[in-house]
Amino acid sequence: MPRPEIYLDHAxxxxxxxxxxxxxxxxxxxWRNPSSVHAAxxxxxxxxxxxxxxxxxxxxxxxxxxxxGGATEALAIAWNRTRGTRKWASAVEHTAVLRFAGExxxxxxxxxxxxxxxxxxxxxxxxxxxxxxxxxVQPLDAIAARVRAGGALLLADCAQGxxxxxxxxxxxxxxxxxKFGAPPGVGALLxxxxxxxxxxxxQERGYRPGTxxxxxxxxxxxxxxxxxxxxxxxxxxxAWFDGEMLALGAEVIAxxxxxxxxxGAYRLPGTGAAGLLIRADAAGIAISAGSACASGSIKPSxxxxxxxLDEAVAREVFRVSIGRGTTRADLEALLGVxxxxxxxxx
Numbered sequence: 001m002p003r004p005e006i007y008l009d010h011a012x013x014x015x016x017x018x019x020x021x022x023x024x025x026x027x028x029x030x031w032r033n034p035s036s037v038h039a040a041x042x043x044x045x046x047x048x049x050x051x052x053x054x055x056x057x058x059x060x061x062x063x064x065x066x067x068x069g070g071a072t073e074a075l076a077i078a079w080n081r082t083r084g085t086r087k088w089a090s091a092v093e094h095t096a097v098l099r100f101a102g103e104x105x106x107x108x109x110x111x112x113x114x115x116x117x118x119x120x121x122x123x124x125x126x127x128x129x130x131x132x133x134x135x136x137v138q139p140l141d142a143i144a145a146r147v148r149a150g151g152a153l154l155l156a157d158c159a160q161g162x163x164x165x166x167x168x169x170x171x172x173x174x175x176x177x178x179k180f181g182a183p184p185g186v187g188a189l190l191x192x193x194x195x196x197x198x199x200x201x202x203q204e205r206g207y208r209p210g211t212x213x214x215x216x217x218x219x220x221x222x223x224x225x226x227x228x229x230x231x232x233x234x235x236x237x238x239a240w241f242d243g244e245m246l247a248l249g250a251e252v253i254a255x256x257x258x259x260x261x262x263x264g265a266y267r268l269p270g271t272g273a274a275g276l277l278i279r280a281d282a283a284g285i286a287i288s289a290g291s292a293c294a295s296g297s298i299k300p301s302x303x304x305x306x307x308x309l310d311e312a313v314a315r316e317v318f319r320v321s322i323g324r325g326t327t328r329a330d331l332e333a334l335l336g337v338x339x340x341x342x343x344x345x346x
Contacts, residue, residue: 005284005285005286006283006284006285006286006330006333006334007286007323007325007326008285008286008287008320008321008322008326008330008331008334009286009287009288009319009321010179010262010321010322010323010326011132011135011160011179011262011263011288011319011321012288012321013178013179013184014178014179014180014181014323014324015181015323015325016178016181016182016183016219017181017182017222017223017226019222019226020181020182020183020219020222020223020226021219023215023218023219023222024183024215024216024218024219027047027214027215027218027219028215031044031214031215032044032214033211034047034048034203034211034212034214035203035211035212044214047214047218048067048212048214048217051214051217051218051220051221052065052067054221054224054225055188055220055221055224056190058221058224058225059162059167059175059190059224060166060167061167061173061190063190063191063192063193064190064191064192064193064194064205065188065189065190065191066188066189066190066191066204066205066207066208067186067187067188067204067208067212067213067217067220068186068187068188068189068208069185069186069187069213070176070177070178070184070185070186070187071094071096071157071159071174071175071176071179071187072096072176073187073189073208074174074175074176074187074188074189075094075096075097075126075155075157075174076096076100077189077197077207077208078124078126078155078172078174078189078191078197079097079100079124079126079155080100081197081198081199081200081207082123082124082153082155082172082196082197082198083123083196083198084122084123084124085123086120086121086122086123086124086152087100087101087104087122087123087124087125087126088101088104088105088106088119088120088122088124088125088126089101089104089105089106089125089126089127090105090106090108090114090126090127090128090138091105091106091107091108091302091306092108092112092128092131092133092134092302092303092306092307093126093127093128093157094128094132094157094159095302096157097126097128097157098302101126105306106118106119106120106125106127107306108306108307109307110254110307110308111136111254111256111257111307112131112134112136112254112257112303112306112307113136113138113139113257114127114138114139114143116139116142116143116145116146117146119143119146119147119150121150121152122147122150122152123152123153124152124153124154124155125143125147125152125153125154125155126154126155126156126157127140127143127154127155127156128156128157128158128159128160129156129157129158129160129161129165129168130158130159130160130161130164130165130260130263131160131263131303132159132160132263133263133265133301133303133304133317133319134253134254134257134259134263134265134303134307134319135160135254135259135260135262135263135264135265135321136254136257136258136259137161137165137257137258137259137260140154140156140168140169140170141168141169144168144169144170153171153172153196154169154170154171154172155170155171155172155173155174156168156170156172156173156174157174158170158173158174158175159174159175159176159179160179160260160262160263161260162175162176162179162180162224163179163180163181163223163224163226163228163231164180164228164231164260164261164262165260167190170192171191171192171193171196172189172190172191172192172196173189173190174187174188174189174190175187175188175189175190177216177219177220177223180223180224180226181223181226181324182216182219182220182222182223182224183216183219183220185213185216186213186216186217186219186220187220188220189208191207194207230324231261231262232261234261234262234322234323234326235261235262237322237326237327237328237331238259238261238262238263238264238322240328240331241264241320241331241335242255242264244331244335245264245266245335245338248268248335248338248339248342249268249269249342250266250267250268250269250338250342251266251267251268251269252264252265252266253265253266253267253304253307253317254307261322262321262322262323263319263320263321263322264319264320264321265317265318265319265320266317266318266319266320267313267316267317267318268316268318268338268341268342268345269316269345270316270345271316271341271342271344271345272315272316273289273315273316273317273318274289274315275341276318276337276338276341277289277318279337279340279341280334280337283333283336283337285330285333285334285337287318287319287320287334288318288319288321289301289315289317289318289319300314300315301314301317304317320334
């Protein structure tokens, strides 16, 4: 019999919530194209617009909602279809943004934080709400004030924050459904004013061509309406785990910074993260080294390098991310693996 899996990689993707599965299954049974003009299509259109309003209400968002295939597409629309050419991104953004930013990167300090006073004049500035590798929360209120004082727009990747933190005061916000219990392959771009974007024609009011995935969009709305009371408990678990890791001689990356309750990054000196992941996996425990989107890369994490870690140290950093069902027993099992690795490294 295969051993039960202990899943501590929720920052990569979360299990689909049971109520979301039910919503999607029901919608698949009645699927019609929202762009069709017949009665069935009009009913689907009404469901789509109702879902749009539900998403905005659940997030406390007063602007527009454009449904997308995920945060990566939302970020691409925001970056490529806003005005101007002076576009900057923090050096610790997700690779979905870095591929557009090139060398136009904002430096960060040892905790991975952007200095609001160092933000240059620009047309668009992209700074993620929560770093996907460290859990560090950026000072977006201060950054927003600086950006707007210069007449620019603020783009916030909120893939890791939605469902755990309130939305920041940004002009464009990217959302990924699979990070909070919706199916993979659905997300949204929140836009304060559609005039900020050049339309491309097609669906979603002309800003995102392609047939809307109504079943998954309804799942997205349902996931956003799910109870968030578990997040406080996740923060207590993460704080306890931080203390246990420190007692083992590990380092908590950016431990003094404001961090989302669900993500922790750690370094066990003398133990490579790749080897630790293999040991954890053999014990039936899923953790990660950095972003899942780059976990197959042989390069060290660009986030750790931007924070000033050298390559050898960066390769020792691993990530633990907590979800709704995570228990103290799950984390204690991982501590056993880490304890064994620390003894071998001593």
